[in-house]
Amino acid sequence: MKICKFFRTFTVALVVALGMATIPATSYAAKGVVKIWEGDWTGNLVFGKLTEIILEEHMDYKVKQIFMAGTAGWEAMAAGDLDIALETWPSYNADAKARYFAEYGGDGSVVYVTESGVVGASDYYVPRYVCEGDSARGIKATAPDLCMHAKGQCTNCGLEKLNQYADVFAAPETAPKGRLVGCPVAGWGCDDQKRLDLNGVNFEAVELGTDTAQWAELTAAFKRGDPILVYAWEPLWIFAAYDLVGIGIPKNGDGSCWPACGWPEDVTFQSANPDFANSHPDVIQMLKNMKLSNAQQAPMIFDVDVEKMTVEDAVRKWMASNEDMWRPWIP
Structure with a gap:
C-alpha cells in the first residue's frame, strides 16, 4: 500500500513538473505562477480561462493550467502541486469533500473558497x-x-x-x-x-x-x-x-425520496491549497469576487460547444461585452 501511495505521489509530481517545464523562465510575472487544475468540462474551462486572463493581464501573475483526472488532482491540490480548482461539482466529488475539506469532515488539506455562482x-x-x-x-x-x-x-x-x-x-x-x-x-x-x-x-x-x-x-x-x-x-x-x-419536479432533499423526486442541486464551488490561499490573499479575493450565474456562463458554453470557438476566443468575446461585470472582480 505504501509503495502504491509512493507511485501515485511520484506520478502526480511528474505530471506537474512536466507541465511546469513548458513555461519559459522569462515568462514568469512578478508575483509568480498560479497552477490551476484544468478539468474536462466546458464550464470549468471557461472559469479557468477567465481566471488566467485576469491574473496574467491585470494582476501580474503567470498562470499554468494542468490537466488531471479524478483523484490525482485532489492529491496534487493537497500536496501543493496544484493551487486552485474551479467549478467543482459536489455530487461528483463526495469522497474528496469528506477526505480533504474540513467543512465536510476532512483533514483541511484543501480549503473551500467560495461558491462559483453556477448551480x-x-x-x-x-x-x-x-x-x-x-x-x-x-x-x-x-x-x-x-x-x-x-x-x-x-x-x-x-x-x-x-x-x-x-x-x-x-x-x-x-x-x-x-x-x-x-x-x-x-x-x-x-x-x-x-x-x-x-x-x-x-x-x-x-x-x-x-x-x-x-x-x-x-x-x-x-x-x-x-x-x-x-x-x-x-x-x-x-x-x-x-x-x-x-416545470419543477419534486425537490430532492436528503435523497430518500428518489426516484419519486428529482435531482439535488449542485452548488459548485472554488477551492485552493491552504498554503497558497494564505500566501496569495489577492488571488483568493479575486476568486471570491468572481461569480457567474448559469445564464451568464451559458453564452460562452454555447460558443465553445456549438459555435466551435476556442475557449479563449469565447471568453474574450464575453469579456469584451461584459467589462462592467468582470472588472470589479479585480481586488
Missing part, C-alpha cells in the same frame, strides 16, 4: 411557447400550467400538472399517454419511468440513445413550434440557444 440542476423542460405561446410565430399556449413553478405560482408542482396535458405531448408510439424525452442513456440511472409511475403521471419516458439525438429532436421541435417535454441539466448550451422553462 447544477436537472429538471423536465418545455419551450416557453408551450405554456405562454409566441404571438410572433403564431403559436398558442397549449399547456399554460406548466409555467406555474417558474412563475412562483406553485412549488415543484410540474408532475402533478402533466396528466391534463397528456394529449398535448402524446406521440403515435405513446398515445394516449404523453411522451417524455427522458435521459438519453439508461446507464445514467435517471429512473424517468419510475418517477412518472410513482407520481401517477400518464406519460411514457423514451430514451434516444445519445444526448446528440436528444438535442436534435429538441431543435426540430423548436423549428416547428411543436410541444416537447424533455429532460435536461443546467448549465448547458441549449439554454443559450432556446428559451426553456423547467
Whole structure:
C-alpha cells in the first residue's frame, strides 16, 4: 500500500513538473505562477480561462493550467502541486469533500473558497411557447400550467400538472399517454419511468440513445413550434440557444425520496491549497469576487460547444461585452 501511495505521489509530481517545464523562465510575472487544475468540462474551462486572463493581464501573475483526472488532482491540490480548482461539482466529488475539506469532515488539506455562482440542476423542460405561446410565430399556449413553478405560482408542482396535458405531448408510439424525452442513456440511472409511475403521471419516458439525438429532436421541435417535454441539466448550451422553462419536479432533499423526486442541486464551488490561499490573499479575493450565474456562463458554453470557438476566443468575446461585470472582480 505504501509503495502504491509512493507511485501515485511520484506520478502526480511528474505530471506537474512536466507541465511546469513548458513555461519559459522569462515568462514568469512578478508575483509568480498560479497552477490551476484544468478539468474536462466546458464550464470549468471557461472559469479557468477567465481566471488566467485576469491574473496574467491585470494582476501580474503567470498562470499554468494542468490537466488531471479524478483523484490525482485532489492529491496534487493537497500536496501543493496544484493551487486552485474551479467549478467543482459536489455530487461528483463526495469522497474528496469528506477526505480533504474540513467543512465536510476532512483533514483541511484543501480549503473551500467560495461558491462559483453556477448551480447544477436537472429538471423536465418545455419551450416557453408551450405554456405562454409566441404571438410572433403564431403559436398558442397549449399547456399554460406548466409555467406555474417558474412563475412562483406553485412549488415543484410540474408532475402533478402533466396528466391534463397528456394529449398535448402524446406521440403515435405513446398515445394516449404523453411522451417524455427522458435521459438519453439508461446507464445514467435517471429512473424517468419510475418517477412518472410513482407520481401517477400518464406519460411514457423514451430514451434516444445519445444526448446528440436528444438535442436534435429538441431543435426540430423548436423549428416547428411543436410541444416537447424533455429532460435536461443546467448549465448547458441549449439554454443559450432556446428559451426553456423547467416545470419543477419534486425537490430532492436528503435523497430518500428518489426516484419519486428529482435531482439535488449542485452548488459548485472554488477551492485552493491552504498554503497558497494564505500566501496569495489577492488571488483568493479575486476568486471570491468572481461569480457567474448559469445564464451568464451559458453564452460562452454555447460558443465553445456549438459555435466551435476556442475557449479563449469565447471568453474574450464575453469579456469584451461584459467589462462592467468582470472588472470589479479585480481586488
